Amino acid sequence: MESRIKFNRLVAGGIFVAASMMLGSGPIFAEEKLKVGFVYPSPIGDNGWSHRHEVGRQDVIAHFGDQIETTFVESVPEGPDATRVITQLALTGHELIFTASFGFMEPTLQVAEKFPNVHFENNTGFKTAPNVSVYNARFHEGRVVFGTIAGMMTETNTVGYVASFPIPEVIMGINAFTLAAQKVNPDVEVKVVWVNTWYNPALEADAAQVLLDQGADFITQHTNSPAPCQRAEEAGVFCFGQDADMSQFAQKAHLTGIVNNWGPYYIRRVQDVLDGTWETDHTWDGISGGLLMMAPYNDTLSDDVKAAATKVEQALKDGTLNPFAGPITNANGEMVIDEGEALTDKQVHEMNWFVQGVDGELPT
Structure with a gap:
């Protein structure tokens, strides 16, 4: 199962996000399926960066089937807009969130501090936290x-x-x-x-x-x-x-x-969350690592x-x-x-x- 959320819809939901945070609400965890979120900086039709991340997400769906539910948000600007999008995913029960841009690093860290039980993975960044990993390719x-x-x-x-x-x-x-x-x-x-x-x-x-x-x-x-x-x-x-x-x-x-x-990495990290073995890591692999x-x-x-x-x-x-x-x-x-x-x-x-x-x- 998957969900496609347009960035402008999430911005429209910004008041809800802010109100929930002020009320101290935490993420609502899925009881049956692991919810996994993906945040892309460009459209999945860019025929490049976000397209290949989307291929990785599709690999995850093919591998895990009904064990998971995924959501992706495309064309997300770096900065405050990214913070709102990542927060919205955390509030809606996504327990693992991949943020696919260097410019999403600081927003990811900010949101991760508010949601310590959610696992975050930032692509191409370099800063980690107890619940934030980074991954990159050479x-x-x-x-x-x-x-x-x-x-x-x-x-x-x-x-x-x-x-x-x-x-x-x-x-x-x-x-x-x-x-x-x-x-x-x-x-x-x-x-x-x-x-x-x-x-x-x-x-x-x-x-x-x-x-x-x-x-x-x-x-x-x-x-x-x-x-x-x-x-x-x-x-x-x-x-x-x-x-x-x-x-x-x-x-x-x-x-x-x-x-x-990205598919093999995404599959491995989703499996880690399902197994309860996810740990913060810093991955930097190239041609040899696949x-x-x-x-x-x-x-x-x-x-x-x-x-x-x-x-x-x-x-x-x-x-x-x-x-x-x-x-x-x-x-x-x-x-x-x-x-x-x-x-x-x-x-x-x-x-x-x-x-x-x-x-x-x-x-x-």
């Missing part, structure tokens, strides 16, 4: 594969990157992409355009056009819609998809993409490029390749990590600098 690993392909194939040595927000998750992806590209082609320069949104197809397409106008013959992205790939297809250049297999939108341009695979997969390689890739990409993917999977192994120099020409050493996960999580070869301002 998206930057996929961009190592991207960089390898782009470095081998670019003719202009200029590669474009449509970036959402200057948070570590995005910055580490830009840096991993750049390092991988330069590993096979030291002359590669990566130009970055910030759009300050996760999902705005028109703005994403405009950003891709800016990069094309600057000579980019590859477009990659850390935004949710297929618009950058569609613009690349129109311009006759190559692209890499984000979050989901976007090849249907750019059959010639799309060489591969990152595919987020949270991240690569979209099929385009048949137009030459044998040597495909072999190199496959080799990199396998090395990431078996742990023999560290994307942030030294030597690494930052954009100011300063040595960050020496040869023979590598950045720690903590250093990667706190990344707020560009590697040498990235052309673009890093907003504060």
Whole structure:
């Protein structure tokens, strides 16, 4: 069983939520079925981020059947609106709530403090609490594969990157992409355009056009819609998809993409709640852990490029390749990590600098 709740309906119910909180009401727990809530920052039809979370929810429904009841709320703005939506889910008996955005981290923590018996899971955040876990994928690993392909194939040595927000998750992806590209082609320069949104197809397409106008013959992205790939297809250049297999939108341009695979994680955490074994955790898995997969390689890739990409993917999977192994120099020409050493996960999580070869301002 499932419920689909539009964001505007929840906003309309805000007075009820506020009144219930003032009266000290707690969540009303389901007696027979575990109620599981999902909060998405963009529409499930975005063909990217929220779509793949929705696929994960459907995996949960298929696995547990009548043991659970799920609700999802799409297109929820980050900030106070998210707090209201998460609160409403807690008040209506949802005992496990997944909030699928970095911008939902603080609202999740605020609501979790008021509902200590509800389990919360925030995607891409870093702060935990006794009843709040965080989970994320090593998206930057996929961009190592991207960089390898782009470095081998670019003719202009200029590669474009449509970036959402200057948070570590995005910055580490830009840096991993750049390092991988330069590993096979030291002359590669990566130009970055910030759009300050996760999902705005028109703005994403405009950003891709800016990069094309600057000579980019590859477009990659850390935004949710297929618009950058569609613009690349129109311009006759190559692209890499984000979050989901976007090849249907750019059959010639799309060489591969990152595919987020949340279903196995969601199933495991729902089972933990059903078993009474749920505990706060911090999950950060990549290709090896199955949270991240690569979209099929385009048949137009030459044998040597495909072999190199496959080799990199396998090395990431078996742990023999560290994307942030030294030597690494930052954009100011300063040595960050020496040869023979590598950045720690903590250093990667706190990344707020560009590697040498990235052309673009890093907003504060």
